[in-house]
Amino acid sequence: xxxxxxxxxxxxxxxxxxxxHAADNPFIGRWALTLxxxxxxxxxxEEKDGALSSSVLWGGGSVVPTAGTKVDGDTxxxxxxxxxxxxxxxxxxxITAKIEGDALKLTTAxxxxxxxxxxxxxxxxxxxxxxxxxxxDLAKVKFGDPIQLLxxxxxxxxxxxxxxxxxxxxxxxxxxxxxxxxxxxxFGNLRTDAEFEDFNLKTEVRTQEGSNSGIYLRxxxxxxxxxxxxxxLDSHHMGALYSRITxxxxxxxxxxxxxxxxxxxxxxxxxxxxxxxxxxxNQPVLGCTGGAMTSDEFKPGPLYLQGDHTNVDYRNMVLRxxxx
Numbered sequence: 001x002x003x004x005x006x007x008x009x010x011x012x013x014x015x016x017x018x019x020x021h022a023a024d025n026p027f028i029g030r031w032a033l034t035l036x037x038x039x040x041x042x043x044x045x046e047e048k049d050g051a052l053s054s055s056v057l058w059g060g061g062s063v064v065p066t067a068g069t070k071v072d073g074d075t076x077x078x079x080x081x082x083x084x085x086x087x088x089x090x091x092x093x094x095i096t097a098k099i100e101g102d103a104l105k106l107t108t109a110x111x112x113x114x115x116x117x118x119x120x121x122x123x124x125x126x127x128x129x130x131x132x133x134x135x136x137d138l139a140k141v142k143f144g145d146p147i148q149l150l151x152x153x154x155x156x157x158x159x160x161x162x163x164x165x166x167x168x169x170x171x172x173x174x175x176x177x178x179x180x181x182x183x184x185x186x187f188g189n190l191r192t193d194a195e196f197e198d199f200n201l202k203t204e205v206r207t208q209e210g211s212n213s214g215i216y217l218r219x220x221x222x223x224x225x226x227x228x229x230x231x232x233l234d235s236h237h238m239g240a241l242y243s244r245i246t247x248x249x250x251x252x253x254x255x256x257x258x259x260x261x262x263x264x265x266x267x268x269x270x271x272x273x274x275x276x277x278x279x280x281x282n283q284p285v286l287g288c289t290g291g292a293m294t295s296d297e298f299k300p301g302p303l304y305l306q307g308d309h310t311n312v313d314y315r316n317m318v319l320r321x322x323x324x
Contacts, residue, residue, distance in 0.1 A: 025052075026099050027076045030129040030287055032295035035059055036108065036122035040220075040295040042287040043104075043126060045069060045076070054078050056095075060290045062236070062243035067092075074098060089113045102128040129297065132284045136266045143200055143320035149192060149303065150175055150317045157193050161293075161304055164188030168307060174206075175314045177213070177307040189291075191219065191304035198322040201263045201303070207238075207255055208311040214242060217265050218301035219293035221285055223272060225312060229254050239274040242289045247272070247279035258315075266322060268297060 025047065033041030035058065042057040054069040056078070068079035080093040090113060097106040104126030110118040149157065152173040160166055167177045167187040179187045196218060203215070205225055213225040221241060228237035235246040239261070251274040253259045262273035265285075272280040288295045291306065305314065 025071065027071060027097070028052075031104055031126040032129050032287065032297065033057075033104075033106070033126045034124055034295060036124045040288050040292040042295060043078070044286065045078075056080065057243075057288065057290060062290060063287075076104075091118060097126065104128075127296075129287060132269075132286070133267050135282055135284070136269055138264060138266065138271065138282060141266055142323045144323045145320070147194075147319045147321070148317075149319055150315065152315075155190075158190050159193060160188040161191045162188065164308070167311075168305075173315060175305075175317075177305070177310075177312050179307070179310055187308050189216075189304050189307050191302040193302070195300040195302050196319065196321055197300050198266045199264075200320045200322075201261070201265075201317070202319075203261050203317040204258045204315050205261060206258050206313040206315075208313070209255060210310055211255075211312045212306075212309040213312040214291075214306040215261070215263070216289075216291070216293070216302075216304040216306070217263065217270075218299075219304050220288045220295075220297055220301055221265070221270070222289040222291060222306070223261070223263055223270075225306070227255050228252055239272050239279045241270055241272075241280065241283075241285065244286060244289060245270065245280050245283050247274070248281065249277060249279055251275045251277035251279050 027045050028047055029045060031043040033043055035041045039059040041059060043054060045052065045054045052069040054066045055063050056066055057063045066078050067081040070077050076097040078095040081089055082091040084090045091110050093108055093110045095106055095108045097104045106124050106126055107121050109121040112118055154170055155168060165185050165187045167179050168190045169176060207227040211227040214222040215225060216222050224236060224238060224240045224242045226238050229252040231237060233246055233250060235243050238252045239247050253275060259275050264271040268285045269282050270280055270285050271282050293301060
């Protein structure tokens with residue numbers, strides 16, 4: 001995605017630290033990152049009123065603004081600040097990137113608050129994300145036969161995303177996750193064996209006290225499941241696209257009640273209907289969310305249910321794939 005800017009004088013450009021005009025700046029846009037750990041990340045670079053800014057997703061958590069963004073010659077320099085629990089600066093991470101066509105070659109290096117290097121610099125890669133297509137006409141989208149993802153008896157068709165303690169089981173027709181808080185326990189996320197592209201998904205969910213879960217679409221985009229009844233609108237609350245799209249209205253039910261979700265993902269556009277109310281209406285998705293299996297938005301993937309945080313229940317999960 002590119003942004004236009006007003007013409008800048010030479011003096012203004014130099015005063016901004018040699019920031020390039022947007023039309024000449026190949027770094028502006030959205031980038032899918034494969035982090036040094038192999039995990040999924042995302043970088044968005046934009047220009048407004050002659051100044052560059054950026055946001056980053058680094059593995060888990062939220063998309064957050066960076067502390068600094070500039071271009072020096074042919075190199076993009078992004079600065080991230082890390083703070084401790086007391087809010088004090090603990091580390092400064094400098095990410096540098098050079099562009100080769102639609103690819104980025106990046107390096108990250110860290111220093112502590114005193115300027116001492118932490119660990120060794122690490123190299124990683126990025127790939128430009130293609131522009132999001134026009135909003136699809138959902139009335140014209142064709143869906144295939146329904147696929148029952150939960151058989152109400154056992155975990156057939158599902159498996160843990162990776163080796164971990166398993167809190168998932170089927171009890172009285174309900175898929176439930178039960179987590180025990182202990183230092184030697186780490187509970188796992190549950191994924192479908194099958195992989196999908198675009199689809200409509202209908203399911204029911206019941207939150208428990210403090211529930212914090214999520215439904216990952218294609219293993220890339222998390223629709224948040226949270227006990228947030230009565231709380232203000234937030235991109236981290238029930239039905240949100242985690243840290244990316246805030247619901248337009250509160251539609252949660254109180255804790256312990258079954259709630260319905262109707263989720264449609266088509267052409268990188270998301271619609272979420274919670275308890276019969278549309279809270280995300282065919283909105284563009286700008287990139288992966290925290291905990292994604294991959295930053296590649298163009299490959300099929302499973303549904304996966306976040307199970308490493310808290311207790312939650314699901315039932316009646318039916319998926320209809322888009323037929324092209």
